[in-house]
Amino acid sequence: MTHSPSVTPTADSVSPRAREDKESIPLWRRDLVDCLSYLGQRIETALDALLPPVEEHPNAAGPYGVCPARLARAARYSTLGGGKLLRPKLTLLAAEAVGGDDAIENALAAACAVELVHAYSLVHDDLPAMDDDDLRRGRPTTHVEFDEATAILAGDGLLTLAFGAVxxxxxxxxxxxxxxGILAEAAGFRGMxxxxxxxxxxxxxxxxxGSVELLEAIHLRKTGALLRASLTMGAAASGANAELTTALDEYGRALGLAFQIQDDLLDATGDPAKTGKKVGKDLELGKWTYPAFLGVEESRRRARSLVDQAVTALRPLGDRSARLVGLARTLLERDR
Amino acid sequence: MTHSPSVTPTADSVSPRAREDKESIPLWRRDLVDCLSYLGQRIETALDALLPPVEEHPNAAGPYGVCPARLARAARYSTLGGGKLLRPKLTLLAAEAVGGDDAIENALAAACAVELVHAYSLVHDDLPAMDDDDLRRGRPTTHVEFDEATAILAGDGLLTLAFGAVxxxxxxxxxxxxxxGILAEAAGFRGMxxxxxxxxxxxxxxxxxGSVELLEAIHLRKTGALLRASLTMGAAASGANAELTTALDEYGRALGLAFQIQDDLLDATGDPAKTGKKVGKDLELGKWTYPAFLGVEESRRRARSLVDQAVTALRPLGDRSARLVGLARTLLERDR
Structure with missing residues (x-):
């Protein structure tokens, strides 16, 4: 499971010292699965610390007061619900590709910000006045679990927190x-x-x-912008130069489109037990999707070609991009 | 109308040179009405430039694309609708009190950010799932003029733009x-x-x-936090030290509560032709208000006392706080 030179103990048997040793293994010495799982843990811990606590003593409150408990619960429910954390992992991998292992710590807040914006966008998109979805990640959506007003406010608070975190x-x-600046542009009027x-x-x-061109113009803003920002924010947090920033942006652009095609393919052909969604829901609703315009096979071919483009874009980063290359390759194998 | 030594020409007769002269009159040489009107014009011009244009050539678009025209219209409708611009004016007055006339330019983006956050909060608060208001500033609210989805997205975009502008x-x-940091804290989970x-x-x-204490705890977050942030952001944009920042924050806290009491009084006793709202609507709805808890006379007394507190807080700023003092005094006379 790991390329680490030390024997990997089971969770139960890990002594504090061994755990510290395990945590201090640099990213480049871990295999991709271990690396992504390690980054996911770092991100979840950081998100948990950023989000308002459900019960807060007034003395521990901010300058204006405490967050109402119900709102804090809704914010946590919306963010810590077992998402893939793809975007913040990309932020940390980009930061590490530019600045090495030490850069991860400094980019962690930027990574959390990206996930907070992603979480808020899902909460608002699921609202009855928008996509009207009841289910997300196999659980009731935030406005179903709580109520509409709470969902709107939880989304607003998550978006606000993202900028404060950075x-x-x-x-x-x-x-x-x-x-x-990158996050505001990507999440704003001309972006998400x-x-x-x-x-x-x-x-x-x-x-x-409709046409596949119009569909792509939507995706470039709706999902592509934030995915690209995930990478360029990681680059910015590490002080990347223009050449590396552009390389990571191009990787993000191609990866984002590939990711979207894969999403559409999973809707059309995926396993509902894994995707948490009914098969063919998009088709049924007459939605614009890649398979609807291009067919399943041509969509698959296009996704593969985009992943190749993404990998090629990373050339200026040399060996340091190995984990980003690996991530792009595994994208085509994802089933949820 | 003005303390300026030059004769003030009518708008029609102003030559470009005379207009330039008029615009270059420093704030401290203008009387309060002229000063606030000048700041209002600066803020509206800056907001207009920040908001997405309704028709945008794709070549002029951001890195991800253009803002859909309908969304740009809704954003402009929600922001440029003839608000009082109290908050951004406070930002500029605080910046000037700390850093002099030259500080206004640098604080303009912070001022716009405060107004964008205020505008977004009104759009979301008016939604059917929240306060369900049809009328705002005498015009249909954004979700009535457009639709709910557009209103939610316009609010999201305005909030995002605020941070980008800063x-x-x-x-x-x-x-x-x-x-x-100040804006995120004030607008977020523990604030607005x-x-x-x-x-x-x-x-x-x-x-x-209920009680007046609970009511106050709500107002300190719902309206007070952003009002205080308006002042401390102005201070921060001018590089204020801790003493002046605290003075402006205390001024903002007292002013914010006084402003809220005045709002409640206007609802209970104001002229609907000026407030744009039905008299006694809050009382009818069983809402918690100062007049409902304290009566009209005690509410008036409390507002006066808070304005005195606000003025006293400004002492560390000396003469430089004259315009902020003047603004606090006129608050009690406002009728809309």
Missing amino acids: VAGVRPAERAAACV VGGQMADLQAESIPREQ | VAGVRPAERAAACV VGGQMADLQAESIPREQ
Whole structure:
């Protein structure tokens, strides 16, 4: 399971010292699965510390007061619900590719910010006035588990927290400000929010009048922008130069589109026990998807070609991009 | 109308040179009305430039694409709708009190950010799942004029833009990062968003079980936090020391509560032609308000006392706080 030179003990038998040794293994000496699992743990711990606690003593409150318990529960439910944490892992891998192992600590807040924005966008997109989804990751969506008002406010709070996390965690201030700028552009009117709007508008256009080009223009904003920002924020947190930043941005662009095609393919052909969604739901709803426009085989071919493009884009990073290359390759094998 | 030594020409007769002269009059040489009107114009021009244009050529788009026209229209409708611009004016006055006239330019983006957050909060608070209001500033609310999905997304975009504006406009990066941190704390789970949640929860508690202390704890988050942040962001943009920042924060805290009491008084006794709202709507809905708990006269007394507190807090700023003192005094006279 691991390329680490030390014997990997089971969780039960790990002494504090051994655990410390295990945690201090640099990323480049871990295999991809171990590396991603380690990063996932770091991100979950950091997210847990950032989110408001459910019960807070007034003395521990911020300058204005405490977060109401129900709102804190909804925020935690929406964020810590067992997501894949793909985006924040990309942030940390990009930071490490540019700045080495030491760069991960400094990029952790930027990684959390990306996941908080992703979580908020799911909560708001699932609302009755938007995509009206009841189920997410196999659990009731936030507005079903709580209520609409709580879901709207939880989303608003998560988005706000994302920016606060960046300036509280990324050093020096120039890099924090750069990350805030990248995130605001990617999540804003010309990025994710604009893409969701375009997606909702496309619903009233019959599929026969759509095209794969229009579909791609939506995805580049709705999901692609944040995925690209995940990488360029990691680069910015590590002080990357323009060449490496562009390389990571191009990798993110191709990976984002490949990821979206794979999402559409999973909807059309995946195992509902793994995806947590009904098969063919998109097709049934007349949604614009890659398989609907191109067929399953051509969609698969396009996803493979995009993964190749993503890998090629990483050339300026040389050996340091090995984990990002590995991640892109495994994308085509994912089943949820 | 003005203390400026030059004769003030009418708008029609202003030559470009005279206009430039008029614009270059320092704030401290203008009377309060002229000063606030000048700041209001600066803020509106800056907001207009920050918001996405309704029609955008793809070549002028951001890295991910353009903002859909309908969403840009909704964002502009929600922000440029003739608000009082109290909060951003406070930001600029605080920046000027600390750093002089030259500090206004650098704080302009922070001022816009505060107004964008205020505008987004109104759009989301007015939604059917929240306060369910149809009318705002005498016009249909955003979800009535457009639709719910557009209103949710416009709010999300405005909040996101606020943080992007700060890092794009405030220099150096240390001050921009400080402003982002203040805004995120004030607008977030323990600030404005938490206050709106607490306010919604209070609706299900009969007024007899409420108290003015609980009401105040809600207001300190729901409206007070952003008002205080308006001032401390202005201070941060000008590099204020801890003493002046605390003075401005205390001024903001007292002013915010006084402002809220005045709001409640206007609802109970104001002129609907000026407030744009039905008289006694809050009372009818069984809402927690200062007049409901304290009566009209005691509420007025408390507002006066808070304005005195606000003015006293400004002492460390000396003469430089004259315009902030003037603004606090006029608060008690406002009728809309």
